[in-house]
Each structure stands twice: as structure tokens, then as C-alpha cells.
Amino acid sequence: MAGGHRLLLENARQVVLVCARGERFLARDALRSLAVLEDASLVVGIDGFIKAIGPGDAIQKQFSEETFQERIDCTGKCILPGLVDAHTHPVWAGERVHEFAMKLAGATYMDIHQAGGGINFTVERTRQASEEALFSSFRQRLGCMMRAGTTLAECKSGYGLNLETELKMLRVIERARRELDIGISATYCGAHSVPKGKTATEAADDIINNHLPKLKELGRNGEIHVDNIDVFCEKGVFDLDSTRRILQSGKDIGLQINFHGDELHPMKAAELGVELGAKAISHLEEVSDEGIAAMAAARCSAVLLPTTAYMLRLKQPRARKMLDEGVIVALGSDFNPNAYCFSMPMVMHLACVNMRMSMPEALAAATINAAYALGKSHTHGSLEVGKQGDLIIINSSSHNLENPKQNYLSLGLPWWRSGWESACRCRGHGFEPWSRRIPHAAGQLGP
Ligand SMILES: N=CN[C@@H](CCC(=O)O)C(=O)O
Ligand SMILES: [Zn+2]
Numbered sequence: 001m002a003g004g005h006r007l008l009l010e011n012a013r014q015v016v017l018v019c020a021r022g023e024r025f026l027a028r029d030a031l032r033s034l035a036v037l038e039d040a041s042l043v044v045g046i047d048g049f050i051k052a053i054g055p056g057d058a059i060q061k062q063f064s065e066e067t068f069q070e071r072i073d074c075t076g077k078c079i080l081p082g083l084v085d086a087h088t089h090p091v092w093a094g095e096r097v098h099e100f101a102m103k104l105a106g107a108t109y110m111d112i113h114q115a116g117g118g119i120n121f122t123v124e125r126t127r128q129a130s131e132e133a134l135f136s137s138f139r140q141r142l143g144c145m146m147r148a149g150t151t152l153a154e155c156k157s158g159y160g161l162n163l164e165t166e167l168k169m170l171r172v173i174e175r176a177r178r179e180l181d182i183g184i185s186a187t188y189c190g191a192h193s194v195p196k197g198k199t200a201t202e203a204a205d206d207i208i209n210n211h212l213p214k215l216k217e218l219g220r221n222g223e224i225h226v227d228n229i230d231v232f233c234e235k236g237v238f239d240l241d242s243t244r245r246i247l248q249s250g251k252d253i254g255l256q257i258n259f260h261g262d263e264l265h266p267m268k269a270a271e272l273g274v275e276l277g278a279k280a281i282s283h284l285e286e287v288s289d290e291g292i293a294a295m296a297a298a299r300c301s302a303v304l305l306p307t308t309a310y311m312l313r314l315k316q317p318r319a320r321k322m323l324d325e326g327v328i329v330a331l332g333s334d335f336n337p338n339a340y341c342f343s344m345p346m347v348m349h350l351a352c353v354n355m356r357m358s359m360p361e362a363l364a365a366a367t368i369n370a371a372y373a374l375g376k377s378h379t380h381g382s383l384e385v386g387k388q389g390d391l392i393i394i395n396s397s398s399h400n401l402e403n404p405k406q407n408y409l410s411l412g413l414p415w416w417r418s419g420w421e422s423a424c425r426c427r428g429h430g431f432e433p434w435s436r437r438i439p440h441a442a443g444q445l446g447p
Helices: 056-062 097-104 109-114 119-128 131-147 163-179 200-220 240-252 269-276 289-298 306-311 319-324 344-354 359-365 368-373 418-423 439-445
Strands: 005-018 035-044 050-055 068-073 078-081 083-085 150-156 183-191 228-231 256-261 280-283 301-304 329-331 391-394
Touching: 005 050, 005 056, 005 359, 005 391, 035 056, 050 056, 078 083, 083 344, 083 368, 097 109, 119 163, 131 150, 131 163, 150 368, 163 183, 163 200, 183 200, 183 240, 200 240, 228 240, 240 256, 240 269, 256 269, 269 280, 269 289, 289 319, 301 319, 301 368, 306 344, 319 329, 329 344, 329 359, 329 368, 344 359, 359 368
Parallel strands: 005 068, 005 078, 083 150, 150 183, 183 228, 228 256, 256 280, 280 301, 301 329
Antiparallel strands: 005 035, 035 050, 078 391
């Protein structure tokens, strides 16, 4: 149908805006209660952006003469922003189920890594895999994420380590960005592990002298778009000095710094991230008090990954201290061969139970604050006029009910998908891939 609007969501019991005043993130007292409209409707335009949100009767009056490609009756339901997954490793070949048995028998993540398993096992399999096979499994994984409510995911390379395979992974991510109905923030993670036969210094030199110039060239030609640069800053992987050199070189070619820090050992990675102007640091199980204070002051977001601490039986990151000190806390699934979770609702559930976050804190961390960690909170992460129409509808009259049967967070069920799947409609369930097919809009608001 020509003209008119793309979508009308009518008469929802609640529209959970998350925030309503153009906030780029939520911290401290702003997390006590999120912006919610009762008995409201929402309009998405042909360009995929939100045109109006307001009381159901007012929207009906305002748009009474207008046409819509699709109308959804949301009576008794609740509309939320699409969930944002701020940390995933979704492009790889080769399962690592055998390592789960080793971990159950007492081996640590680093024991396996140092014995040539872990990331380096996946690197070997990913180097051997064809681009087509990698794309095919990646597409399936993104489909699972969408069915669990994710509409924007950060996706890392990092199972290639050599230039050839890192580029293969980034091409796969680029293809998904162009072809699939999910938003993607692409991260170059060529410093995910030190490749066999090289020292960390040699690997850093290769990245700085060969990988990053190539990425710059491909970005300029419009062949591959990369948003972020990542390093696994860890004892026995990349030390502070190599991490600093790589991240600074990435920043010099225009990438946002968003890296793995203070996970297994206290490294002062948070302090380094603040010094370099990082947008986000992930993990932080071992962050120092000074690192937390520095991140709060610098508005450097903490991407917490509850599945990792659970899987590896690590100590939990100190979410409460971070929140109380004003750090911008975001969440990610950390989907990877070692932590096989697609579901952000499950991640939010673990954050509430194991990290003692409140439900509003978990929802903000999986929407506006995760979008902030990816430099996209001006377009994503809340339901506000002018933002992307990325949203989910849940079959519940409130996002914050006491009744566990009706609350997706207390259920944690989406781990098995069924509860969420029947309750959720997102772009993958028939909505348009909003931004990608509308070139002028994408140009205005970024990729
Ligand atoms: N810590 C480093 N990277 C991943 C694990 C990747 C893997 O084990 O393949 C993480 O974030 O948990
Ligand atoms: Zn990771």
C-alpha cells in the first residue's frame, strides 16, 4: 500500500518507553522507575521510525484519516523497546561441548586456554570453515536471538586472528547487517587471543600494521562497516601495554573502544579504558574500586555478562557497587561456544538473581544502557518519537507484575524460548527491517 504509515499498535495496557526525555543512558535515581504510559498506542512510519506515542484515544483521533500497512490490537498487552544485546561472539564453527565436561571435572577457563583449547580451538575450526557455512550458522543464531526479543546485537569477530579469517568473519557480519531483520553493531576483535606461533607483542604489531589499515581501507570503500574495537585484556593473553597500543590504534581510525577487561585477574583494565576514552568495558568481575569510580566519572559503561560468571563459576561482577556509584550498567548475553545463551530475558533474570539488580535496572541495562555502550542510544534503546521502531509486544498487562506467571523476568523461561516466543512479536515476526531498506533515513540517523 502506498502512502500512510507502516504500523499502528493500538490500545496497549502499557507502553514501556524506558525513558522519555531524550536521555542517552539511565543511572542512579533515574533507574528507580522507568517511563511507562498506560492505555496507549504507537505509530511507526514508512521510514521505520516512531512517529507518535500517546493515549489510545488521542492517537485514534490524530490518525483517524490515515492508513496503516499493519494494525495490531495490543489490548491487555505490553509494548517494550526491542532488547539490545551488548556483547556477543556469534560467528564461529566447531562445538566445544567436550570442554564443558573438562570444566565440570575441575579445569578452569585458563587451564583449557593454555592447553590450546578454548578460543584457539574455535579459531582452527573457523579458519577451515567456508564463508557460506559461517553465514548460515550465524543467521540461525541471530534468528534465535530475535525470537527471544533482541532487535540490536553487538557481533564480534575474533575467531580468525589472522587477517584473512578476521576479514572473512567481518564480511559475514556485514552480510547479515545488509540482509537480515536485526540491527548489528560490528566489532573487530582480532586481539581475542594470541595466535599460535606469535608473542603478544608480535600479534599487536600485526594488528596495528596490517589489520587496522586494511579495515580503514575497506571502511572507506564501503565494503565492510566496523563500529568497535575489542581486545581480550587478560593475564596470559594481551597485557595492558599491548592492549593500550591496539585500542589506541583502533581509535585513531575512528572505532569506538569496547573491550574485555578485568575478567579473570585484576588488570586495571577499567583504569586503562577510562584513560583511552572507552565507550564500554565488558566483564569486570575483578575490577578495582578505583576503576569503578573512574568509569562512573567518565561515563564509560560496564557491560556485565551474567552467563559467563555462571558458566565459569567466577565471582559475580559487583553490579550493586557499580550502580550505587553511578556507573552506566549494560547487559550482554556473551553468546559464544563457551556460554551458549541467546536469550536476553534469561540474562536479565540472572542479573536480578545473581547480581542483585532490580527489574527496572535490568530492563534499562538491556535497552537504553546497552544501546549507549554501542554508541546508538540516540536511535535505539527506548520508545521515543524519532527513534527506530524496534519493539516487542509481550502477552502480559504489565512489565513489572508481582505474579511470577505473568512476569517474563521472574520466569526466566525464554532460556527454553517457548514462553517468550508465544508472547513476543519483534521484527523477525513479520515487521520490516526498519532502517536498512530506507537509505535516506539510515543516512540521517547512522548505520
Ligand atoms: N573472554 C573472552 N572471550 C569470551 C569467551 C570466548 C570463548 O571462550 O570462545 C567471553 O567474553 O567470555
Ligand atoms: Zn566476550
